[in-house]
Amino acid sequence: MEELKKAACFFCHMNCGMLVKVVDGRPVAVYGDPEHPFNQGAQCPRGASALDHLYHPNRLNYPLKRVGARGEGRWQRISWEQAITEIAAKLQELRQKYGPESVASAGGTNRTDDWARRRFFNLFGSPNVTHTAPVCWIPNFLVETAMYGWSxxxxxxxxxxxxxxxxxxxxxxxxxxxxxxxxxxxxxxxxxxxxxxxxxxxxxxxxxxxxxxxxxxxxxxxxxxxxxxxxxxxxxxxxxxxxxxxxxxxxxxxxxxxxxxxxxxxxxxxxxxxxxxxxxxxxxxxxxxxxxxxxxxxxxxxxxxxxxxxxxxxxxxxxxxxxxMPGPHPTLITDVEMELNELLSEEQRAKQLGSDRFKLNSWPGYRLLQENLVRVWGKGIPAEWFCEAHPPTLWRAIRYGQPYAVKGLIVLADNPLTSYGNSRLVYEALMELELLVVMDYWVTPTAMLADYVLPAASWLERPVLTSTYGVSDWIIASERSTAPLFERKTDYEFWRALALKLGQGEYWPWESLEEAALHRLEPLGYELTSYEDFVHQIRFDFAPREYYKYLNQGFATPSGKVELKSSILEKLGYDPLPHYVEPLPPSTNASEYPLILVAGGGFMPYFHSEHRQITRLRLLHTEPKVSINPETAKELGIREGEWVWIETARGRVKQKAWLTTQVPSGVIQAERGWWYPEKDPREPVLYGVWESNINVCVDDEPDTCDPLCGSWCTRSIPCRVYRVEG
Ligand code: SF4
Missing domain, CATH: 3.40.228.10 (Dimethylsulfoxide Reductase, domain 2)
Structure with a gap:
């Protein structure tokens, strides 16, 4: 039997519409959907590689339990039931011994249903949920929200x-x-x-x-x-x-x-x-x-x-x-309405790591913003991404036990060894944990250190209902093109299974993600018998576009106007007016590190640290490249294509020199996210995660982070560059 499924690509935030040809239950072709408003039929190389991703021989297919030392790579295949039972028991133990805040979670970008994670953690009692939010979209969003009531x-x-x-x-x-x-x-x-x-x-x-x-x-x-x-x-x-x-x-x-x-x-x-x-x-x-x-x-x-x-x-x-300003979707039950934030006590909110210092992206700021948003829009922004533990503070809490011990970490669709600054510290922290659970598509360098590794379903194997981080007035829906292969599961199923084991059953009535999605869509008033009905008949729901909304409702700020001098920032103890500040404190060793490193920047065909194992993509970009101006290279005796060390006060890694006038003299731009899935997965190699991963060179010292949102600097780091000899 041949079918055409309506999917959306989640290999990046564009969520391009895809049509998936399925023969006898098996996806055999993926096309850009010409009727989708975002991509109008186009596909980038990542989207075009969807089937390679689905059927890749190295995909994780079964739950694994560590049986050797961390990083040794000795695993035992276990059932989901065993994995959930053992993880739940350990979480109970940690909660009793150290308090619920001793368990944290780190998430990745837009692959998961984050409201389910927050729901679980609010019920569990921990405020320590995090992403790379301080360096990804959230600071701009939150500052704008403080000033004019939505980004x-x-x-x-x-x-x-x-x-x-x-x-x-x-x-x-x-x-x-x-x-x-x-x-x-x-x-x-x-x-x-x-x-x-x-x-x-x-x-x-x-x-x-x-x-x-x-x-x-x-x-x-x-x-x-x-x-x-x-x-x-x-x-x-x-x-x-x-x-x-x-x-x-x-x-x-x-x-x-x-x-x-x-x-x-x-x-x-x-x-x-x-x-x-x-x-x-x-x-x-x-x-x-x-x-x-x-x-x-x-x-x-x-x-x-x-x-x-x-x-x-x-x-x-x-x-x-x-x-x-799109505002929230008016009728969808939005992410924040699924999170159960009201069930996290004030006492636990106050323990959120970093919230005493980085106040806009944590409970103190979130509370102030939310009051105004709810007054004007009727609903606010999710706590996921917008109200989180500060990652550098979390890594230090795990590593040093200050201000309190964090002993358990659940990582979803995230590879902290490559995605957070100061990778060595992140590594040291991960090695201190009593429980590390990683749910992913692959055994990543981070997964190599885990106690349990769980196989995740990708966008061809799961339905997706999103309103773009829960902060937009449009809905994009897609259906599963196939049931998850092997024993892969959605993160929703994982959280729900864990929740049921921990006595949260009454809060998780929806057995599948489709059921949960149907519940969220009910207020839209469509006659639907199933979630798939929505995907086939409606698929997108764009709230009618309205401009000048402030004329009727005012801005969602304390004054109802745009606050060029922000009362919310002032109340949190920050400068309420625009002002100048350098990204980093003055360097004390400028002569040692005379160049400026820009660490990162998206580039095709990869997304963050993903896709290096997809052969057709890897062939497009086989090795990491650092852009160096030819004049700078000449002064340093560096030739095109040579491996060079990039060194900062924090560490060094190597990438291949690409001489280009795209970067000015004195500035280099290194690529981010590099690890080598083809290399030895075991310690100390860990898929080559120390070789070219530029976050080894990035510092995350809290004193140098943005005082409002805790962002660390990746864009103007003093460095030096020299040839790799031998
Ligand atoms: S990865 Fe490419 S095809 Fe997929 S959503 Fe992003 S731009 Fe679209």
Whole structure:
């Protein structure tokens, strides 16, 4: 029998629509869905490799239990029943001995149903759930939410006359977004300004490229504000009626002249003035920021504050062709409504690691934001991603037992040895655990250290219902193309099984993910007999697009207006106005580390640390590359294609030199996420995780993190580079 299933690709956040041809229950072909609004039939190489992923001989297929030393690679295949029984018993033991906060969880990006994880942990009593949230999308989102009551992340590029692409390279990482940019220029004459130290693939297509010094984004934004305010280019009507704090802002930005910004950023003052005028006068305009702007250490939130201010004073918030605040889906039972956050006691909330210090991305800030969001939108943002334990503080708690002991960690769709800064410390922490459970598609370097490794179902084997991290007003639904192969399961099934063993049964009435999804869809009012009905008949539900929502409901802030001087940030003890701060404290060993390392940046065909074992993708990009300007390389005696050491005060790894004028002299850009699935999985090699994994070189010392959200710096790290001899 032949069927066509409607799926969505979850190999990155674009969630492109896919059609899967299934013959006798077996997926045999995956096509881009021409009717899907996100990709209109297109597929990137990752999406095109879906079947290789599904049938790969190295996929995890059965639960495994460690029977040798950690990292020795000696496993025993066990049943799911045994795995769940033993894990549940150990969790009980840890809870009794050390308290529920002694068990934590680390998650990956958008592969899992995070509301189920938070539901489990709220019922278990631990606030220590985390992701790489401080360096991935969340700081910008939260600062904007503090200032205007939801992130305006839905940039309407097609109706815009000017787009600033800031710290983002969609031409290499999100192809549908790049296509929209080019179409906007072709059909509407939209001007594209790109802010990037590197002449990226996107910058190469820009009308104006602003090659800033790495990490100085906030100086550029402050320079723009100075020009726009002093030249009276802002939207007077909007500022007068819908903002508070403008006069304080005006005073504050006087010191940030274009000449001052030139000194910090290296971009000539006249170009800064030109870009500021373009953005302020070509209306409507939007700012598309990327996660590079979340990775600026101490300057992360300050940059977000300045960019949010630009959007607001130029009148580009929630207007057609500007930056639209989607708000929550009005009728779906959203992620936050599934999390049961109300069941976590105040006493346990107060124990969330890092919440005494990094307050915007943890319970103190979340509580303040949520009050306003619920008042205006009727519902708030999820605790998953937006209210989390601070990862560097978590690793230290596991490693050193301070401020208290953390003894158990459950890792889902995440590979902490490659995805968090300071990989050596992460390793030391993982080795201290009494219980490490990893659920994944593969035995990763992190999984090699686990007590239990559990096989995860991928997007062809599971239904997905998402409203993009639970913070958008659209729903995307997809169905399973096949039942999970072998003994793979969804994370929902894992959490539910564990919950039932731990006496949480009354809170988990839905036996399958489809049942849970159907429950969440009920308020939409469709006549549905099954979740698959929804996928086949409806599939997407976009709330009717509304602009200028603030005219009726105000902004979801304490004043009901855009708070250019944020009362929420002030209440949390932070500077309420945009300001300048360097990403890292001044270096004490600048002569030892004279170059600047940019550690990361998305690149095709990989997503984070994934896909290196997929042969057809690996052939496109076989080895890690570090971009070095030819002048710098010449000074250092480095030739094209040579292996070089990249060394910082934290550690060193090697990648292959790629000489290119895309990066300026004195700056290098290394690739992230590298491990070698073809190498020895056992200690001390661990699939070569210490060889080229750039997070070995990244520091995560809490004193150098962003004070609001705890972001560590990956974008302007002092380093040196030299040839690998022999
Ligand atoms: S990996 Fe490629 S095909 Fe899949 S969602 Fe992302 S851009 Fe689309």
């Amino acid at each position: 305006a992340f839905d940039s309407e590029v097609m109706g815009s006359r000017c787009v600033i692409v800031w710290g983002h390279n969609p031409a290499a990482s999100y192809l549908p977004e790049m296509r929209a940019l080019l179409e906007a220029r072709q059909s509407n004459g939209t001007k594209i300004i790109v802010v990037d130290p590197r002449l990226s693939e996107t910058a190469a297509k820009a009308d104006l490229w602003l090659p800033i010094r790495p990490g100085t984004d906030v100086a550029l934004a402050l320079g723009f504000l100075n020009v726009i305010i002093n030249e009276e280019l802002y939207d007077h009507d909007f500022v007068e009626n819908w903002t508070v704090g403008f006069e304080e802002l005006r005073k504050r930005v006087q010191e940030y002249t274009p000449e001052w910004a030139e000194e910090k950023t290296g971009v000539p003052a006249d170009k800064i003035v030109l870009a500021a005028r373009m953005y302020a006068t070509l209306k409507p305009a939007c700012i598309q920021w990327g996660v590079a702007t979340d990775q600026l250490g101490r300057a992360t939130s300050a940059g977000a504050q300045a960019r949010a201010t630009l959007r607001a004073i130029c009148g580009n918030l929630d207007v057609p062709g500007g930056d639209v």
